[in-house]
Amino acid sequence: MNKIEETIRTKFNFLKKFYDETWDKSGHTLHIGLFKNKKDTLNKAYKQATEYLVSTASDIKPFDKNSTVLDIGCGTGRTIIEICAKFDCQGTGIDLSDEQIKDAREYLEKLNEQRTKQGGKTINVKFVRGSGSELEKRFRKNEQFSHIISQDAILLVNNKQSLFENVFRILKPGGTLAVADFLSESDNKKISNTEKNLIYKLVNWDKPLSFQTYKNILTTVGLNIIKSEKKNSDMVLTYQKLAERIKKYASRENETYKL
Secondary structure, three states: HHHHHHHHHHHHHHHEEEEEEOOOOOOOOOOOOOOOOOOOOOOHHHHHHHHHHHHHHHHHOOOOOEEEEEEOOOOOOOHHHHHHHHHOOOEEEEOOOHHHHHHHHHHHHHHHHHHHHHOOOOOOOOEEOOOOHHHHHHHOOOOOOOEEEEEHHHHHHOOOHHHHHHHHHHHHEEEEEEEEEOOOOEEEEEEEEEEEHHHHHHHHOOOOHHHHHHHHHHHOOOOOOOOOOOOHHHHHHHHHHHHHHHHHOOOOOOOOHHO
């Protein structure tokens, strides 16, 4: 792991409690929302974004009990757990942050304890801490995943070329990659300084890619693009609403809450 990713790892470990309290207290998710209506709450928008990503992947290649799913930058693991619980399939989540992986494992353990007590089947997901730049260290076997997903996390991967080359290698023939991520083309005129601070500092947006560059990388490694779209307004609205939400924490003595 290089120094940039080690810095990101340390930062996300430190900010875990802050993210949980301000971003999504109930679900512990950490991604952009999808707004069907500007009046949608952040939590509703987060859920809609995840549902859209999962349904898009499923439209291309339906999930079933034989699916093997990898979530790159899984965070607290809620999405991969939900997929594997719904379709009774096998999943793996990888994330750079020790604290996020700890949360994911604890949440899964509690869910499986409840299922066992009720006579149900446990959810088959494992979580590993690791870098998206070095997937070959964690996943040496080729063609092992039917689906690979990632939600607003690849922006944190330092070596994106290595990431996507490995994604192509570990995807099964006919497998599906579904990604939601930050691009460098969002309309900065619509974003206030407070929101820029949230985007560029809190989520360590270090090396953003343009929409076209992203597509070029995917096709260069051998992937076929079936669907691609921009949703810039959703990112802007998410951070506008987050900035408003975080204002109530500004009076706290802890400097972490200062924007």
